[in-house]
Amino acid sequence: xxxxxxxxxxxxxxxxxxxxxxxxxxxxxxxxxxxxxxxxxxxxxxxxxxxxxxxxxxxxxxxxxxxxxxxxxxxxxxxxxxxxxxxxxxxxxxxxxxxxxxxxxxxxxxxxxxxxxxxxxxxxxxxxxxxxxxxxxxxxxxxxxxxxxxxxxxxxxxxxxxxxxxxxxxxxxxxxxxxxxxxxxxxxxxxxx
Numbered sequence: 001x002x003x004x005x006x007x008x009x010x011x012x013x014x015x016x017x018x019x020x021x022x023x024x025x026x027x028x029x030x031x032x033x034x035x036x037x038x039x040x041x042x043x044x045x046x047x048x049x050x051x052x053x054x055x056x057x058x059x060x061x062x063x064x065x066x067x068x069x070x071x072x073x074x075x076x077x078x079x080x081x082x083x084x085x086x087x088x089x090x091x092x093x094x095x096x097x098x099x100x101x102x103x104x105x106x107x108x109x110x111x112x113x114x115x116x117x118x119x120x121x122x123x124x125x126x127x128x129x130x131x132x133x134x135x136x137x138x139x140x141x142x143x144x145x146x147x148x149x150x151x152x153x154x155x156x157x158x159x160x161x162x163x164x165x166x167x168x169x170x171x172x173x174x175x176x177x178x179x180x181x182x183x184x185x186x187x188x189x190x191x192x193x
Contacts, residue, residue: 031058031138032131044127051130058137065144066100072148107136 035057036050069075078084079092111132119125145151 030131030135032134035134036131038127048126048130051127051134054134055130055137058134058141062100062137062141062144065141065150068150069096069144069148072150074148074150103140107133107140111136 032051032054035054036047038047041047041050070080075092080089084092111129114132115125115128119128
């Protein structure tokens with residue numbers, strides 16, 4: 001009986017691993033797959049490094065977009081326009097300031113859960129989580145660009161100025177730095193406000 005089990009395990013381990021059905025066509029449809037092609041990279045550590053760099057790139061792109069949104073014509077004319085009551089303006093600002101921390105908190109928990117259900121607690125979970133974070137961030141960027149008519153990437157009005165007349169920092173335009181990064185566990189202790 002032991003010999004049969006040993007032979008079966010040996011046959012399974014020696015057989016080639018078949019790619020997942022969506023990987024068989026080798027078409028990169030998700031942003032993480034487009035930026036970091038696991039088939040082309042091959043080495044796990046290089047693939048993880050690529051995903052980490054891509055996550056940083058997409059986070060920086062999201063932060064830059066969040067800084068642009070208050071200067072968009074959609075916000076200036078619709079959300080904060082002359083016809084909008086002061087309460088409406090405050091409500092939009094409050095909701096907008098809470099948007100990024102809420103998105104990041106949701107993204108991390110959702111991607112952690114996806115990684116656990118897809119790969120378990122063993123090898124591969126980190127790659128799943130990083131790819132999920134990249135894909136979610138890319139979708140959020142696309143959604144915000146569409147919502148605020150920034151699909152070409154450029155704000156339609158002059159950049160917002162801070163209290164001193166210089167260009168405002170992201171913390172001045174979208175809430176305090178600690179509020180912005182407070183729920184981001186990956187940045188905890190690394191962000192300098």
